[in-house]
Amino acid sequence: MKASRTETVTDKPLAKPIERLVWLDAARLGAMGLVALQHIITICDREPPKVLLGLDPGQIGVAIFFAISGLLAAQGQQGHAVRWLSKRLSRIYLPYWIAVTGVLSANYIVQYKPAPLSLVIAELAGVVGWTHRGDIVGVYFWFVSLLLFCYLLAAVVKLDRRVLPLLVVASIVWLWWDEGFAANTLAFLTGLSLGQLGKRPSPLLTVGVALAAAVLTFTVHPGFACVTIAGIAILSTAIPFSLPEHTEAVIAKLSELSYHFYLVHVPFYLAADKLFPNALLPVFLLGTTGAVIGAAVLYVMETYLRKGLASLYPSRRTVESV
Template sequence: MVPDPSPGSDGPGGPVPPAIGAERLGWLDALRGIAAIVVALHHGCYNYLPQFRHEILQWLDPGSVGVLLFFLVSGYIIPASLERTGSLRRFWISRLFRIYPLLIAVLTATLLLGVTGLSPLRQGLGESSEPLGAVLAHLTMMQDLLAVPSALNVLWTLSYEMVFYLLVVALFALGRLDRHSAGIATALAVAALGLGAVLPTAVLSSRLGVTTVAVTTALVMTAAIALACSSRAWIARTGALLGGALAVVLVLANARIEAWEGLALLGVMFAGTAIHRAERGQISARAAAVAVAAVLTAAIGGGLWNLTVYAPGQTEAVLKRSWVIGIAVTALLFAAGMALRHRRTPRRLTRLGMISFSVYLVHPVLLTISDLTIGRPRTDAPLLLVPYLLAVLIVSHLTYRCVEAPLQRLGRRLARRTAPVRPPVLPAAGRGEDGKDTSGPSEREKPGSPPGGDRATRITR
C-alpha cells in the first residue's frame, strides 16, 4: 500500500483529548513496520524457504495478513490526514510527494534490470503489446484497475490505495466523510456480497482497449486532482466528485480481480475509518462494531463463496482456510495494537514503520538481484534469509534517507507555500452537528508506508 500519514499526524475533525499525539498513535507505526516485514519475509520464502512456505500456506497466507493490516491502518489515518488541515491541495501535494519519488526510483531500477538483459521485464512494464497504456497505468498507479499486470508484484495494492484517496476526497467534498464512515463500510460489505460475484472484470479494457482506457483514466484523474486543488470551492468540489466517479467506475467495471474482493478491500479501509471515528467519539461504538462485523462477514463470506483454485498444487479447502485464518489474524493484530495504544511504542518498531514504504517497494528488487547472483536453492536455506533481511533493512534505510525524506520535506514546504491551512473547499467538513469547528490540534508529520504483498491466495496472487 502506499505511505500513510504518520501516527504523529493528528486525526479527524472531532473532539480530541489533549493527550493524543505521536506517542499514543505510535502503535500505527508499529503495525506498519510489522506488516512490511511480514510481506518481505513472505516473499523471501519464495526464494529461500520454499518447503517451509508450502507448509505455512496450508494454514495462513502471511501476504494477505500484511495487505489487510496495511489497508486497516490506511483507513484509520488517511481521512484524518485530510481533515487535519481541511485542504485538498495540501492533501494531494502530500500524497504525491510521499509516493512517487520512491515509486519512480524502484520502477527505474526494474526497467534498467530489464533493458540490460539482466532480468526479464514483467509484461506490465516493458513487454506489453500496448506499452503506452502500461506506462500510463503505472504512472496513475491504477494498473490493477486497468487490466495491466504490475511491474512489481507488490504494486497492485497502490491501485486500491489511490481509489481510497479519490473516494475519501469526494466524500469530504460532499461533507459525508466525518460521520458516515460506518455506513459506507457497511454498504461496501453488502455490495461485495450482493453484487461482487456478478459484476464483470476488466470489461472496459477488453472492449475499448487497454491504451484507450489508460489514456482516458490518466486524463480524467489528472483533471480531477488539478481541479480539486483549486482555491474556488465549487471547482474543487467538482474535481473531487470527478475523481470519486472515476474510482467507482473502475472498481465496478474494470478491476483485474473479482469485484467482491475489490469492494471488500475498500470496506476494510472504511472499517478502519469507522474505528477511528468511534475512538474519537464522532460515531457510536455500536455503529463502528456493526460496520466491522459487516466487513468481516463480507470478506469471509466472499472468500468462502468465490475463491477457487488457480495454481497447481492448491486445493480449494486449503485456499479458503488460509484466507479465513488470515482475516482473523489481521483482526487480532489490529485489536492488539489498539489495546496497547496507550503504552509507549518501542523505538525500533516506530523506526521500522517509518521506513516500511521502502521495505515494501525495495524488497522485490533485491529478490530479483538475488535471483541474478545466487539463484534459488532447491531446498530450504534459512541462513540465506538472514542476509536478505539485513539487506532489505539497510537499503530501505538508505532509500528513506536519500529519496523519501528529502522529497517529503520538499512536499511539505510546497504545501505550506501554496495551500492555506483551511481553504473554502468544504465549510461543513471537520465540524460538529452544531457547526462548530471540532478539528484537533495538528502535530508533527512523519513519513509512513503502504500495504504490500503479492497474491499467494486470491488476494496475494
C-alpha cells in the same frame, strides 16, 4: 528614508502534530514482516500456509496495512480533502517514482518482461494495478494502485461523510467480481469508518465488527476475513501501556520506513534466490539485509528530492516592505 525589512510569513498556522500510537506503528512493522515472509516463501517455491480465516501471511499483512491507513486517513478536519489528498499523494508518489524507475530500468537492461510504453506510463502513474494487472513489471506494485484508490475514497469521505456507507456497500458487492482488491478496500473502509470515532475507537465496537466479519467470512463471502483482520489490527490502539520514549521513537521511524522497504524488497529477495535457489534462510538473511539497505537509500534519496522541491517551491513567502 524607511529601512527595507524582510519578514517571513507563513501561509497558515502550523498544524498540531498528530499523536502517534506506538502499537499502530508496531502493527505496521509486523504487517511488513508478514508480507516479506510471504514473498520469501513464494520466491523459494514453497506453498504459503493459511494462517487465519483462510488467509496466508501476505494477505494478513496487506489487510493490516490498509486498515491502519484507513484509520489514520480518518484523522484531521473534514472538508480539507484536496490539501489532505495532495499530502498523501506526495508521500506515496515520490519514493514510488524512484523505486519504479529503478525497477523499470533494471527490467530494460535484463529484458525480464516486455514493457510497452503504455505499461511504463501506467506504472509511473501508479495505476498499473488497474490497467495491466497481469503484466506488471514488479508485480507487488499493485499495492500502490489500490492504496491510491483508497486514499481517493477517503478524500471523498472528507468532503461528505454520508457517502461512507455507500462505499462500504459498493465494496461488499465488488467482492464477487474482484475479491482481492475489494477485500482490501473493505479493510481500508473499516479503518476509515472506525476512525470517524477518533484515533482510539471503542474496543468493544471494534471487537464486534471483527467478530461479525468472521461470521460473514464463513456464511457470505471469504473476503470479509480482511475486515476481521482490520478489526484485530485496530485493537492495537486499545493497548493500555506504552514503551520507553526512545524505543517508541525507533519503532516510529522503522514504521515510517516500512513503505520504502516494501517498494524495494522483492528485487533483493529475487537476487538472493538467484544466488541460493530455494534456500529459505540464506534468501531471508541476504535479501532482508539488502532490502534494509535499499530502503535506507531510497529514504535518503526521497529526503534530498523533497529538499530540492522545497527550495523550488517554498512554503513560506517573503514580504518586502519599504
